[in-house]
Amino acid sequence: MSEPIEDLIRPGWSVEPLGHNPFNAATGGIWRVRRDTGTAILKIAAPPRPPGNHPPHWATSDDPGHWNYWRREPLAYRSGLAATAYAPAGVRAPVLLDTVERGDGSVALWLEDVAGRPGMECSPEQLGDLGHRLGVAHAAWLGRSPGQGWLARDWLRAYTLSRPVPEPQRWDHPVAVRSWPAELRDGLRLLWERRHDVLAATDELPRTLSHHDVWPMNLIVAADGPVLFDWSFVGPGPIGEDAANLILDTFFDGLVGVDLLDEVVSAVLAGYQRGLAPAVDAEVVRRAVALCAAAKYFWLAPGMIGALARRDTDRSQHYDSRDDLSMFAGRRRVLELLMAWFRLALP
Known part of the structure; x- marks a missing residue:
């Protein structure tokens, strides 16, 4: 309110x-x-x-x-x-x-009041340019912090573990079964079960200064370049987190057509790797993006199923206003990418 x-x-x-x-x-x-x-x-x-x-x-x-x-x-x-x-x-x-x-x-x-192209209307090339700039920025902050005592201490772990996920999960819920094949549901369940392993693995990644909420709703591309909004979560974090969030959150809420997923993945990842080079090896960056994606969204699928079990079907105040079946089906390709990254990052 x-x-x-x-x-x-x-x-x-x-x-x-x-x-x-x-x-x-x-x-x-x-x-x-x-x-x-x-x-x-x-x-x-x-x-x-x-x-x-x-x-x-x-x-x-x-x-x-x-x-x-x-x-x-x-x-x-x-x-x-x-x-x-x-x-x-x-x-x-x-x-x-x-x-x-x-x-x-x-x-x-x-x-x-920034004038420019809203993030939801950005091309894969523009998102890739932002990925490159984030890489350059993160390279400059590697291993150091601005030092303010009000920076988020451990944002990734604190945020994700605070998400509401009821136990036990209904992985056999009819909407989930209809929308996601068994292999995907099994992978999402394994990701949830290994959430603490995933978070622990992110602790081993190089650290930088993260925005923690990079997605199209917080982006306008102005005449002088990208402008990021909502700095309420800023603090230290692992490399890869902002880039992973930019890729996945571009599509999770149905604000951008999932047909652009492959192009956005390629553009953002290549740009981010280029921005962090030569400070961080490209394969380390790739694994960091994959690992942070798994760490940021291990709760999402069981949380979605939990909302169904609670009969929480009012989507009027969500960014994603699709009905349950459309939302589950629309997120399938993005969740399959998440599973591929999970297997890559934590075999």
Whole structure:
């Protein structure tokens, strides 16, 4: 539910709500506001709320190292980290116009309204260019950290292990059986069972500074290059994670046609390997992307089945608005890629 913003809006200004994850308690709403001098984006960072207002797995925290620390994005902008972290590689954040500490404890961010091509409309070549720039940026941060105490401590492990997956899983659920062949279901079940092994393997990968939420909904390609939004998860992470997420999350929610999957995989992986060279061997990069993909999404298939078992069929507030059968079938090719990467990374 969006926060009231009347105290931030002057007479004569117009407000347009923008889509975002309504379940994440850290975000109190996002709007495009037409002001006297043009448009700007208004985003509210909300402090922790009483239980029951949001799903428990999207709760925020006052702990600066928590994966969903509610002040991290305002701090990333105010410190300049969002603007400068990947700037040498030609990737920037929206310009911070102003911040307002509000009486209810929340923080209002006024951000540049970036003009350009939305990530959902980007070509495989443009996504490959972003992959290359991410590789260059990650190479520059290898083995070091900006040092701020509010960076996410262990985002990949903390986020994925917080996802709601009921036990035992119904791998024989009729929708799953109809949509996914037995070999795929067996592989997804094995991935879930080996989730701690997968996460442990990512700990051995070279470390860098990760955005942790690179996907088309957080991307606009402007005249001066890619602009990444939502810096609320930034922190140290293994190489490969941002590139893996860019590839898979481009398709999981049905926002981009899965017929482009092979082209996007090829373009992003080649670009990312090129960006990290010669600091990291190409085969190490390939395995890192595969391993991080498995680590980021080991929970997804059993979570999908669990939602069916809970009869959670309301998709009106999800990015993916397809019905259950269409969603399960539409994600099949992406999950098969995930399984191929899992077998490659952790035989």
